[in-house]
Amino acid sequence: MADQVLDAKGLNCPLPILKAKKALKTLDGGKTLEIQSTDPGSVADFAAFCRTTGNELVEQSEEGGVWTYLIRKTG
Amino acid sequence: MSNVAEMGGAQVNPGVDPNTMSIIVTKGSLDWAYPPFILSTTAAAMGLDVTMFFTFYGLPLLMKDLKLQVSSLGNPAMKMPMMGMHMGMPNLVSAIPGVDAAASKMMKNLIKKKGVASIPELRELAVEADVRMIACQMTLDLFEYSQDDMIEGLEIGGAATYIEVATKSHINLFI
Numbered sequence: 001m002a003d004q005v006l007d008a009k010g011l012n013c014p015l016p017i018l019k020a021k022k023a024l025k026t027l028d029g030g031k032t033l034e035i036q037s038t039d040p041g042s043v044a045d046f047a048a049f050c051r052t053t054g055n056e057l058v059e060q061s062e063e064g065g066v067w068t069y070l071i072r073k074t075g
Numbered sequence: 076m077s078n079v080a081e082m083g084g085a086q087v088n089p090g091v092d093p094n095t096m097s098i099i100v101t102k103g104s105l106d107w108a109y110p111p112f113i114l115s116t117t118a119a120a121m122g123l124d125v126t127m128f129f130t131f132y133g134l135p136l137l138m139k140d141l142k143l144q145v146s147s148l149g150n151p152a153m154k155m156p157m158m159g160m161h162m163g164m165p166n167l168v169s170a171i172p173g174v175d176a177a178a179s180k181m182m183k184n185l186i187k188k189k190g191v192a193s194i195p196e197l198r199e200l201a202v203e204a205d206v207r208m209i210a211c212q213m214t215l216d217l218f219e220y221s222q223d224d225m226i227e228g229l230e231i232g233g234a235a236t237y238i239e240v241a242t243k244s245h246i247n248l249f250i
Contacts, residue, residue: 012191014117018200021120039190052121 002034002070003027009038009066016042017049020071024055027073032058035069042067087245096246097126099237100133105143105179105194106153108136111250112197118246119204126244127201128237130211133250134218137210137225141195144179155181202228209236 006023008016016037023033035046043060046069050057058070087093096118100111111133115125129137136143147153148169154161168174186193192200201208209230215222222231230236241247 010190012189014113014120014197015190015192018116018120018192049121 003031005034005036007036008042009036011037012039013041013045017045020046020049020069024071024073029073029075032070032072035071037067037069038065040067042069046071091243091245092124093245094123095125095244096123096248097128097237097240097244098248098250100127100129100136100250101131102250103132103135103143105145105182107250108143108194109197111136111248112194112201114248114250115206116197116200116204119201119206123246124207125201125204126207126209126240128209128211128232128240130214134210134214134220136194136198137208137229138220139224139226141198143194144175145182146175147178148175155185198226202226207240209240 004023004027006019008019011019016035016039020033020035023035027033035042039045046060047057049055050071054074056072056074058072060067060069062068096115098111098115102108111127115127119125135141145153146169147164148166151163154163164174164178169178183193207230208228209232210222210225212231212233214220215231222229
């Protein structure tokens with residue numbers, strides 16, 4: 001169960017990333033953020049975001065056009 | 076915070092922080108406002124230090140009251156989804172008064188419908204993300220713009236100000 005859930009459904013690039021970044025700012029290191037997005041571009045984007053920021057993409061899944069990402073904040 | 080250099084062995088000039096980006100913003104129509112603000116906000120979200128230098132027709136993007144428009148005139152690649160197809164407009168039609176305003180309204184509606192951020196929203200996010208925004212002094216003078224009409228928190232500078240930023244920036248874009 002994620003420490004925080006962000007519903008970014010219906011939002012298009014770059015909002016899912018920007019809102020995720022904002023939410024991660026409020027979390028302590030080690031905490032997790034779950035993000036729901038309907039943007040197919042978010043698949044590559046969240047992977048790139050985690051690689052560049054060093055946050056951990058714990059898992060991702062997709063169901064019915066909704067992608068769910070679980071990110072753990074590092075540091 | 077960002078490990079751009081570590082992740083892929085980015086080659087940078089000595090003394091340049093790989094986590095830096097600058098953008099020269101030269102256009103101010105509704106469509107052209109998107110690339111600089113999307114890039115700057117996303118880069119900032121990914122840990123880069125970003126500077127935007129607004130000059131010429133990019134300067135109106137800094138006004139408090141944004142009245143952005145788009146025109147299909149001389150814009151042959153602009154074909155909007157309408158009635159199940161992608162349609163452009165003949166140049167002569169865009170010359171008719173009111174047509175540009177209508178096209179701009181339609182595009183803003185499409186943007187809203189698709190859940191894309193508005194330019195005011197993206198600009199606000201850029202400001203919150205501490206993106207450094209510089210307004211070109213020469214353009215302010217040239218087109219007689221007043222700083223009072225612009226948003227708060229801007230720096231004013233000229234070409235040399237930008238060049239200095241660029242020498243220290245890993246990614247420099249001209250939009």
